[in-house]
Each structure stands twice: as C-alpha cells, then as structure tokens.
Amino acid sequence: MSDLDLVMQRLTMRGHRITETRRRVLDVLVSMPAHFTVDDVLRQLPDVGRATVFRMMKLLQDLNVVCRVLMEDGSLHYRLSTRGHHHHLVCRDCGKVEDFSNCDVSSLVQQLAASTEYEIEGHWLEVYGRCSTCRALEGTAVGA
Ligand SMILES: [Zn+2]
Ligand SMILES: [Zn+2]
Numbered sequence: 001m002s003d004l005d006l007v008m009q010r011l012t013m014r015g016h017r018i019t020e021t022r023r024r025v026l027d028v029l030v031s032m033p034a035h036f037t038v039d040d041v042l043r044q045l046p047d048v049g050r051a052t053v054f055r056m057m058k059l060l061q062d063l064n065v066v067c068r069v070l071m072e073d074g075s076l077h078y079r080l081s082t083r084g085h086h087h088h089l090v091c092r093d094c095g096k097v098e099d100f101s102n103c104d105v106s107s108l109v110q111q112l113a114a115s116t117e118y119e120i121e122g123h124w125l126e127v128y129g130r131c132s133t134c135r136a137l138e139g140t141a142v143g144a
C-alpha cells in the first residue's frame with residue numbers, strides 16, 4: 001500500500017471525508033522531500049489557504065501519519081510518519097532527519113509527575129548533531 005493509500009484509509013476509517021482539497025494537499029504531501037514546511041506545501045497549492053493546510057496537518061498528526069520536526073534553526077518541519085511515539089536525530093549540516101523510538105524519557109516523566117503532581121500529557125525531544133556522512137566529508141576536506 002502506498003503512503004497515500006494508507007493516509008486516505010486512516011482518514012476514512014475515522015470518518016473524515018476525502019474532499020477535493022484534502023486530496024490535492026495529500027498528493028502534494030506524498031511528493032515532498034523527507035521533511036518540509038507548510039510554506040513548501042503552500043507553494044505547490046497557491047489557491048489553497050494557509051489555515052486549511054494547517055488544519056489538515058493537525059488532523060494528520062492526530063491520525064498519526066505526520067509528525068513534526070523542530071529544526072535547529074527553530075523552523076517547524078513536517079514529515080510523513082506512521083510510527084507511534086518517537087523522536088528525531090537531526091543533522092545540523094545537511095538537515096537529514098532520522099527517527100529513534102527508544103525513548104528513555106519515561107522514567108524522568110514519572111519522576112516529574114510524582115514530584116510536581118502534574119498530569120504529564122506529552123514531551124518533545126529532538127537531538128541535534130552531525131551525521132556520519134557529514135563528518136566523513138569534513139574529514140576528507142581537512143585531509144585534502
Ligand atoms: Zn518523526
Ligand atoms: Zn549530515
């Protein structure tokens with residue numbers, strides 16, 4: 001099943017109609033690079049309103065088919081992803097994003113909940129660094 005089919009299946013299973021606009025936004029989303037901004041989507045769909053695209057992205061997040069990545073420069077990107085709770089490893093040089101799901105934050109969250117009496121509803125963790133490709137490239141540049 002393609003990404004597009006999967007997303008449409010989840011939408012209809014939750015009782016959302018696939019309107020013409022939604023279909024067009026979805027077509028653009030699956031053609032995007034590994035991660036993208038709402039502005040990237042809007043550039044492909046000049047006649048679709050910004051609020052419409054934001055609502056759609058929120059809906060897709062709720063359906064667990066899109067996740068958000070906070071880039072090191074503070075810009076918010078989106079990424080098609082059907083995995084559940086996970087975090088990102090972001091290369092600050094080439095912008096590559098990798099997922100990781102071994103989330104060791106749970107014990108910290110439990111401690112926090114116990115010590116502050118908060119009902120903890122979520123957390124966000126991105127890890128920034130430089131990927132092995134970028135590090136290798138730098139190595140050759142220095143050596144040359
Ligand atoms: Zn993700
Ligand atoms: Zn890199």
Ligand SMILES: [Zn+2]
Pocket residue numbers: 085086087103104105123125
């Ligand atoms: Zn986590």
